[in-house]
Amino acid sequence: MPHTLNQVLARRVMEGTKIYEMLYKGFRTKPPANLRLLEETLVKFSNLLVDFPEIMEIDINPLALLGSEAIALDARIIIDEEYIKNPTGDHNHLIITPYPAKYIKPWHTKDGRDVILRPIRPEDEPMEKALLEGLSEESSRMRFFHILKDINHALLVRFCNIDYDREMAIIAEYNDKGKKRNVGVGRLIIDNNGLSGEFSILVADDFQHHELGAKLLDMLIGIAREKGLKNFYGVVLAENVVMLNLCKDFGFNVKKDKSTEYKVNLEL
Numbered sequence: 001m002p003h004t005l006n007q008v009l010a011r012r013v014m015e016g017t018k019i020y021e022m023l024y025k026g027f028r029t030k031p032p033a034n035l036r037l038l039e040e041t042l043v044k045f046s047n048l049l050v051d052f053p054e055i056m057e058i059d060i061n062p063l064a065l066l067g068s069e070a071i072a073l074d075a076r077i078i079i080d081e082e083y084i085k086n087p088t089g090d091h092n093h094l095i096i097t098p099y100p101a102k103y104i105k106p107w108h109t110k111d112g113r114d115v116i117l118r119p120i121r122p123e124d125e126p127m128e129k130a131l132l133e134g135l136s137e138e139s140s141r142m143r144f145f146h147i148l149k150d151i152n153h154a155l156l157v158r159f160c161n162i163d164y165d166r167e168m169a170i171i172a173e174y175n176d177k178g179k180k181r182n183v184g185v186g187r188l189i190i191d192n193n194g195l196s197g198e199f200s201i202l203v204a205d206d207f208q209h210h211e212l213g214a215k216l217l218d219m220l221i222g223i224a225r226e227k228g229l230k231n232f233y234g235v236v237l238a239e240n241v242v243m244l245n246l247c248k249d250f251g252f253n254v255k256k257d258k259s260t261e262y263k264v265n266l267e268l
Contacts, residue, residue: 008122009161010042011035034065041070050098054087056080100164103223109210113174115183117219120169125156127173127182136205142240143202159185166190168223172203172212183207186216188224196231197224201243214246221250225268232266
């Protein structure tokens with residue numbers, strides 16, 4: 001089921017409110033609120049809005065948390081009559097596009113290791129952190145043009161919390177002896193003109209040279225075409241011969257942009 005919120009995002013929504021500290025710590029004789037229950041309620045509420053776009057407005061006041069139940073003591077719902085007459089069937093009523101589950105697919109590397117390719121989620125932050133921390137200095141420099149040292153929460157939020165309508169990040173999830181790892185990321189950021197987008201590819205050191213980078217690039221090109229982009233481009237270090245050759249294999253125009261960089265461009 002597509003959704004606009006998950007429990008990670010729901011908790012961050014609560015953390016941004018003035019009442020959060022009271023909910024978290026309690027107030028006078030009142031114990032702390034059941035934040036887990038409140039997270040689940042927000043997620044369910046979010047799913048409700050996704051599944052019923054004819055809902056124009058909902059007002060719940062107050063919402064009571066009683067033990068293991070969340071009870072709306074008073075509520076009001078306004079229905080969009082115009083939508084009922086002319087339903088669009090899309091998600092234009094949402095600020096953030098729901099999770100694009102259609103891009104989830106199983107795949108295996110050239111040496112036979114099975115991975116799940118899927119769009120990134122906010123709760124992937126720990127896996128993203130482990131991926132970045134596990135990179136060799138060379139791999140870090142090839143992707144970020146410098147050795148990434150300060151892998152802080154703000155950076156990880158930027159990588160994992162994305163608007164799927166304006167950006168896409170496909171990760172490769174690998175089950176490594178019962179522990180899930182993110183072993184690669186293909187990222188597409190759409191320019192403000194809506195006609196072009198910049199891509200980047202990152203693959204964990206122990207998964208390089210097994211066609212994962214090529215698969216991620218192929219998926220991003222398909223997504224870019226689906227979104228109606230006309231131009232698909234990236235910037236590659238001159239010494240990153242593997243990526244430059246990969247781009248040439250995909251038909252990119254490869255042109256030196258600076259003494260140490262190449263601009264690779266694919267007309268879609």
